[in-house]
Amino acid sequence: GDSVTQTEGPVTVSESESLIINCTYSATSIAYPNLFWYVRYPGEGLQLLLKVITAGQKGSSRGFEATYNKETTSFHLQKASVQESDSAVYYCALGGVSNTNKVVFGTGTRLQVLP
Amino acid sequence: EAAVTQSPRNKVTVTGGNVTLSCRQTNSHNYMYWYRQDTGHGLRLIHYSYGAGNLQIGDVPDGYKATRTTQEDFFLLLELASPSQTSLYFCASSDGRGYEQYFGPGTRLTVL
Numbered sequence: 146g147d148s149v150t151q152t153e154g155p156v157t158v159s160e161s162e163s164l165i166i167n168c169t170y171s172a173t174s175i176a177y178p179n180l181f182w183y184v185r186y187p188g189e190g191l192q193l194l195l196k197v198i199t200a201g202q203k204g205s206s207r208g209f210e211a212t213y214n215k216e217t218t219s220f221h222l223q224k225a226s227v228q229e230s231d232s233a234v235y236y237c238a239l240g241g242v243s244n245t246n247k248v249v250f251g252t253g254t255r256l257q258v259l260p
Numbered sequence: 261e262a263a264v265t266q267s268p269r270n271k272v273t274v275t276g277g278n279v280t281l282s283c284r285q286t287n288s289h290n291y292m293y294w295y296r297q298d299t300g301h302g303l304r305l306i307h308y309s310y311g312a313g314n315l316q317i318g319d320v321p322d323g324y325k326a327t328r329t330t331q332e333d334f335f336l337l338l339e340l341a342s343p344s345q346t347s348l349y350f351c352a353s354s355d356g357r358g359y360e361q362y363f364g365p366g367t368r369l370t371v372l
Contacts, residue, residue, distance in 0.1 A: 240358075
C-alpha cells in the first residue's frame with residue numbers, strides 16, 4: 146500500500162547548524178503523488194510548509210527545501226542553518242492515494258533546536 | 261481569523277462515556293477530515309466527508325461515528341469511550357484539488 150517513512154525523532158541540533166530530515170515514500174496506487182511537508186508548532190494544528198507536485202522539482206519555504214526524487218522515492222527536508230523557532234514536529238505526506246482526496250502522513254519528526 | 265476551529269480543546273471523560281468533538285471550517289471547502297495522532301503512528305484517518313450529509317470511512321473507524329451537518333460543520337462521536345481512544349484529534353478541510361489540507365488546532369481527549 147501507500148506509505149511514508151521518515152526520520153525517527155527526536156532530532157536535536159544547535160542553532161545555526163544544518164538539518165536534514167529523511168523521508169521516503171511508497172506509492173502503489175498512484176504513479177505521481179503530490180508530496181508535502183507539514184509542520185506543527187506547540188499548541189497548534191499542522192500547517193503546510195511546502196509541497197511539490199512534479200517529480201524532479203524542488204520546493205522551498207522559510208529556508209527549508211525538499212526535492213521530489215522519483216528514482217529514489219525520496220523527499221528529504223533540508224535547511225542550511227536552523228533557528229530556535231524551527232523547533233516543532235515535521236510531517237512528510239503523500240497525497241492522491243487511491244485516486245481519492247486522502248493523504249498519507251508519516252509518523253512525524255520532533256525537532257528541537259538548542260540556543 | 262482561524263479558518264478551522266475545534267472544540268473543546270481539551271476533554272476528559274471516563275470509560276463508557278459519550279463524547280462529541282466539533283469542527284467548523286470557514287474555508288468553503290467541500291472535504292473535511294477527522295484524524296487521530298498517536299506517538300509512533302502519525303496521523304491516522306478516522307472518517308471524512310465531501311459534503312453535507314456525506315460520510316466516508318477512513319482507515320481506523322472502529323468506535324467512532326461522524327456526522328457532517330452542513331458544509332461548515334463536522335462532528336466526531338464516541339458513544340462508548342475507551343482508554344484506547346485517548347489521543348490528540350485533528351480536524352482538517354480541503355477543496356479537493358491538489359490534496360492540500362488545512363488543520364484545526366486539535367482536541368486532546370483523555371479517557372480514564
